[in-house]
Amino acid sequence: MTILQKLAEKILEYSEGFKVIDYCACLRATYVIVEDKEERRFLGMSHIAHENLHNQGKIIAPNVDNLTELTSSINIINRSFGLSLINAISQKFIKPTQEFPEIRDPVCIVGNMKPLVKEFSNRKVYVFEKSTELRDDALSDAEEELLLQECKTVFITGVTLLNFTLERILEISKGTNILIGPSASIIPDLMRDFNIHYIQSMIFNDVDKIRDHLRLGNFVSLKINKELGVNFSAKVNRSFA
Structure with a gap:
């Protein structure tokens, strides 16, 4: 499953x-x-x-x-x-917590999230992108098999939930795994047992505003579209059952 x-x-x-x-x-x-x-x-x-x-x-x-x-x-x-x-x-159940991980190099970013990539431009960073449309200067997702194990901090786009690549990323990652982006707006405790350590996403405070933004064909970025909601960063409570 x-x-x-x-x-x-x-x-x-x-x-x-x-x-x-x-x-x-x-x-x-x-x-x-x-x-x-x-x-x-x-x-x-x-x-x-x-x-x-x-x-x-x-x-x-x-x-x-x-x-x-x-x-x-x-x-x-x-x-x-x-x-x-x-x-x-x-x-309804997410709280606007501000619990942030320690960022250690090398940093891996799975998904070419350009505002996030720019934030870490002064660090050793590897960026991976599956889509050729969005790749630009990023590596392909094939190179994750070679480089992910080196990374101490791993930011993973929530879109990996849809194409079933998240499972393999979490299997080979040895760093702090952060599921990030508006597609990852999930109750943090639901991510227990999956080797996810933090969730970083957004609480939308105006349903009509974000709906109209999406209807116009826009992306949503946590870094760019702060007017659409409140960003949160939450540590996932671990389960050892």
Whole structure:
């Protein structure tokens, strides 16, 4: 079972009273908006890995009852809806903590997140990118097998949940693993047992504002789009069961 599938099962413990009221597969990302019993709205999103798009498998409308079906689908749009729904439910329960890891070199960044890469320009850093569209000067993901084991600090884009590359990254990484980005807006404790040490993402404080931003075909960056919400960094409580 993939980590994404396991997260879908775990989030169901928090899902009572939620219903999906809006969703979209936009140009750069999917989003799902849920409403709880008190009619409070929460939005979760997931960037779309365009290199993994294909026409196989029927795309279905997301709801809480079909979450496990979404996260097990062969179509990445469904999986993206599933991750967005996990993130939407999580939004209610995430606290705006500011718990930051110690940054040690070498730094690995999985996913060419340019504002983050720029932040570490004065350090020894390896950047990996699966998409040829987004790669620029980054290494391909193939070189992760050679270099990840050297890295003491590993930033991993949440999109790795969708293309099932996260599992291998966590298997070979020997550093502090930080799942980062708006696609990683997950209740931190749900990441126990997966070798994830920190979650860094965003709590969206204006559902309509982020919805309209995504509908226009935009990406969301924790470094650039601070007006869309509150960034948080949370240590994952470890489980040794």
